[in-house]
Amino acid sequence: MRERARVPLALLVPAGLGLAFLVLPLAGLLVRAPWGTLPQRLAEPGVLTALRLSLQTSTIATLFCVVLGVPLAWLLARVPFPGRRLVRALVTVPLVLPPVVGGVALLLVFGRRGLLGSWLDSTFGVTLPFTTTGVVLAEAFVAMPFLVIAVEGALRGADARYEEAAATLGAGRWTTFTHVTLPLVAPGVAAGAVLCWARALGEFGATITFAGNFPGRTQTMPLAVYLALETDLEAAIVLSLILLVVSVTILAALRDKWITSA
Amino acid sequence: MKIRAAALAALLLLTGCGGDDATDTGTGAGTATSAAVASVSGTVTVFAAASLTESFTQIGKDFEAANPEATVKFNFAGSSQLATQINEGAPADVFAAASAATMKTVTDADGADGTPVTFVKNQLVIAVPNGNPNGVKGLADLTKPGAKVALCAEQVPCGAAAKKALDTAGVKLTPVTLEQDVKAALSKVKLGEVDAALVYRTDVNAASSDVDGVEFPESAGAINDYPIAVLKESPNKAGAQAFVTFVQSEKAKAVLTAAGFQAP
Amino acid sequence: MTALDAHLLVQRGDFDLDLRLTIAPGEVVALLGPNGAGKTTALRALAGLTPLAAGHVTLGGRDLDRPDRRLWTPPERRPIGVVFQDYLLFPHLSTLDNVAFGPRRHGMPRREARAHAADWLARVGLAAYARRRPRHLSGGQAQRVALARALAVDPTLLLLDEPLAALDARTRLDTRAELHRHLTGHPGATLLVTHDPLDALVLADRLVIVEHGRSVQEGDAATITARPRTDYVARLVGLNLYRGKADGHTVALSDGFELSVAERADGDVFVAFSPSAVALYPDRPDGSPRNTWPATVTGVQRHGDNLRVQLTGPIGAAADVTPLAAAALRLEAGLEVWAAVKAAETRAYPAQ
Missing domain, CATH: 3.40.50.300 (P-loop containing nucleotide triphosphate hydrolases)
Known part of the structure; x- marks a missing residue:
């Protein structure tokens, strides 16, 4: 209690306003939610399908981002090379790019006529657009910067001398990375993965552009919400709330498990 | 006669026969419409379906030329999105929707001033890549194995129309994607990601350099009405009414027809 | 090995x-x-x-x-x-x-x-x-x-x-x-x-x-x-250290000051003596083979049980004095004193 008294008003007021700004739209959803018809709306088969697809794709996309993004972050944080600043700027491109443009860009590369897509198609018979893999790809594209930036920050904050200590004890670079660096930045990786997952879960523009919209295959919750919005505002609100409740629950559970214990 | 001349000029302008005619067209339109409507002023905010983008932009210019005191501002987006915005209190004077069903959500919410008027109709065609490389002749060709087709989602007007047409034809079609609007479906054809898409003729017209349109008889049973209405909350009713009237003038009709719309 | x-x-x-x-x-x-x-x-x-x-x-x-x-x-x-x-x-x-x-x-x-x-x-x-x-x-x-x-x-x-x-x-x-x-x-x-x-x-x-x-x-x-x-x-080992040219029992420092040393030496040498070997007097002392010079006190610090006095003059030096001696001398910065070191308390060794 004494602590709270010491918080200066000049910080408390904007902090409170900031929180209100973030939370009020949520309150708007709650106020307008059609609570009476909620049970039967939840029971609609399409809802669960979209929810499951969303959770699956965003989780796989996050794993994909961790596998590729952590090494990329390590490279950016630990290895000086010419053009590093440029590469660092390029990593943030998906953040700046409107997701729909990102989706078009993905089509131009991985699409049926795309730079790589045409080769994938002719060589392996693999096409990515309009597939669940395409959804994962679109989500990963948009969400990866969150992971890379978080992990790179953690790596820069971590004391690189631990890595030297590991080397003097006989650990090669790879062992040092897996046994020392990674555990040291684990909280940063967890935070980055959570951000990445949340972004992937809410991803709309790149997904609908690159992977299209087909129930059960590429229609994730945000797409279902958008299309529900076309005809039925209340349905859209219900779907949004489901997405929100599920993601907040998962994030809160993870937070207790990882982030606070780390 | 004068009206005809103006319409022709507008048509020429649209097909790209010289922007220098713009001033002539303007004065011509001014004389043509001044007889019908008294000149209005202020800003007229028009919420219009995305498929009206090209034609309404032109009609807006013509309207401003006829009413030098007035300014037209457009908000082009998916009709349903616009309807939601209007029902949530967006400040608009006129709403032009791409389907009667969408307009109905606004009239049901008691948002329209008077009864909406259907000012054009739009018909579905099969959009295929330039030159129709797969030789698509009708809906049946879209069910061939390996054919990738994009439809609009049923929740949006073009999707509803496509479903109606397919049902009428008795064609069972599994698309690879149900796009959120007609432009998105069309862009999938443009990018070569799908072999065909069911879209409006107007959209094919607007993208004629990239895609070709294949007409099919069943589309007659799934023609989309475009209703337009002055909104109840309009801050500029006179301007709104003038614009709605202008859209139904011969001159505007010529612009719309050139874009591929049909008269109601 | x-x-x-x-x-x-x-x-x-x-x-x-x-x-x-x-x-x-x-x-x-x-x-x-x-x-x-x-x-x-x-x-x-x-x-x-x-x-x-x-x-x-x-x-x-x-x-x-x-x-x-x-x-x-x-x-x-x-x-x-x-x-x-x-x-x-x-x-x-x-x-x-x-x-x-x-x-x-x-x-x-x-x-x-x-x-x-x-x-x-x-x-x-x-x-x-x-x-x-x-x-x-x-x-x-x-x-x-x-x-x-x-x-x-x-x-x-x-x-x-x-x-x-x-x-x-x-x-x-x-x-x-x-x-x-x-x-x-x-x-x-x-x-x-x-x-x-x-x-x-x-x-x-x-x-x-x-x-x-x-x-x-x-x-x-x-x-x-x-x-x-x-x-x-x-400084680490707590000694006063000088370098000069020795000729028998006399070492000429670079600034011309001469120190008498007990051991015979020749050529480039170091001369070292402990601060405790330095005695301070209010006036010029006499008798016995001593090195004496006028000095000014620049600082006084505690050093164990004694006081360490920093001196400037023809040569810089540190001197350790008992608190009693310091009181008798009324030691403070700026005081003019005479410093003395017996030749027997110095060590001279070759610089090469």
Whole structure:
């Protein structure tokens, strides 16, 4: 209690306003939610399908981002090379790019006529657009910067001398990375993965552009919400709330498990 | 006669026969419409379906030329999105929707001033890549194995129309994607990601350099009405009414027809 | 026989290190010098953490680093253990796993490595702390774990970077004694980097003094304390030091001042005497063969039971006086006094 008294008003007021700004739209959803018809709306088969697809794709996309993004972050944080600043700027491109443009860009590369897509198609018979893999790809594209930036920050904050200590004890670079660096930045990786997952879960523009919209295959919750919005505002609100409740629950559970214990 | 001349000029302008005619067209339109409507002023905010983008932009210019005191501002987006915005209190004077069903959500919410008027109709065609490389002749060709087709989602007007047409034809079609609007479906054809898409003729017209349109008889049973209405909350009713009237003038009709719309 | 034979040439900005080092097996050498002298750079070069520009590092007859032959061994393949200044114990591993880390990386199976680590923890008296995380250890305990971790891989060369600098005075005393015991028991060569002369004198068999990237004096503790060769070393061991030209019993300093010395000497010499050998008088003293000069007091500090007085004059000097004498003289900054040193209290030794 004494602590709270010491918080200066000049910080408390904007902090409170900031929180209100973030939370009020949520309150708007709650106020307008059609609570009476909620049970039967939840029971609609399409809802669960979209929810499951969303959770699956965003989780796989996050794993994909961790596998590729952590090494990329390590490279950016630990290895000086010419053009590093440029590469660092390029990593943030998906953040700046409107997701729909990102989706078009993905089509131009991985699409049926795309730079790589045409080769994938002719060589392996693999096409990515309009597939669940395409959804994962679109989500990963948009969400990866969150992971890379978080992990790179953690790596820069971590004391690189631990890595030297590991080397003097006989650990090669790879062992040092897996046994020392990674555990040291684990909280940063967890935070980055959570951000990445949340972004992937809410991803709309790149997904609908690159992977299209087909129930059960590429229609994730945000797409279902958008299309529900076309005809039925209340349905859209219900779907949004489901997405929100599920993601907040998962994030809160993870937070207790990882982030606070780390 | 004068009206005809103006319409022709507008048509020429649209097909790209010289922007220098713009001033002539303007004065011509001014004389043509001044007889019908008294000149209005202020800003007229028009919420219009995305498929009206090209034609309404032109009609807006013509309207401003006829009413030098007035300014037209457009908000082009998916009709349903616009309807939601209007029902949530967006400040608009006129709403032009791409389907009667969408307009109905606004009239049901008691948002329209008077009864909406259907000012054009739009018909579905099969959009295929330039030159129709797969030789698509009708809906049946879209069910061939390996054919990738994009439809609009049923929740949006073009999707509803496509479903109606397919049902009428008795064609069972599994698309690879149900796009959120007609432009998105069309862009999938443009990018070569799908072999065909069911879209409006107007959209094919607007993208004629990239895609070709294949007409099919069943589309007659799934023609989309475009209703337009002055909104109840309009801050500029006179301007709104003038614009709605202008859209139904011969001159505007010529612009719309050139874009591929049909008269109601 | 030498374990380590190294010539370290490192260029880092406008600082360059040029240092030759040899250490015998079982020998403990202290690298002593002021901050920025290049001690840590030398240690890092030996460990392979900083590349040599030229020179060589040869350990047990094997070249580890020889830029002229394009030969370089990465740190993880050098038989060298390092105790870092702030220990750098891995915070995510238990004490036991910290010590087992090295043996594991050298291919020892997990179970064996842990047993080995437990053994080492017992040797440093921390068997009971095996499961603790480093952040729950005291400074002295962490230091011992770091030592055990470095020794657990049986290094041919053990490097210690300011091993006691992070400890408080009381812990330092205990840990120093403990460290001495382990270093004596270590069969390999040991190089200790420190700026604390006491650490060096207690722990090392031999001292190498570095200043500005160069070795300025080498030898055992007795030689260095008796015959400093630079102002830095003189200050460390608490002596007044001068350099001049000797001719019999007289040494002419560069500024013309002459000192009488007891031993005969010729040529370039150092003259050293203790501050306690300097007596202060209010007036010029007379009699007996003394060096006397007028001086001005610039500062007075406590020094043990006495007071240390800083003097300027024809030569700068420090003098130790009893509080009683200081009171009699009414010592304070600015006071003019006469300083005197008996020739018998001075030591003169060749500068070359």
